[in-house]
Amino acid sequence: MDKNDTRTLVKYAALVIVFVALVLIEEPTSIPVCNINANTLEKCRSAVTGNNPPPPGEACCIVLQAANLECICKFKSHLPVLATKSSKVPDLLSKCGITTVPPACQASKN
Structure with a gap:
């Protein structure tokens, strides 16, 4: 194997390592807001979307029970x-x- 082949092999190995690292990286962390990680509110999105939303899942309810609702x-x-x-x-x-239900969470016309 000559020098150019070795360099090419090292470049491909480095590229594979970077790709694997990107795949293994966890989801970006969000800043805690109102006692919860703001990304976790996504678990409740379907329950407040559309004209006839499905009931919230257990994961959504756990998030809401831990949250500071007055703040949210x-x-x-x-x-x-x-x-x-x-x-x-x-x-x-x-x-x-x-x-x-905190006053800030009361129903509105939206």
């Missing part, structure tokens, strides 16, 4: 940007067994 609901007005309906939030909380 301050961001409720931004839900339409994400194609979600803020008017579905009180129903979502109820379906997750959360009986005390």
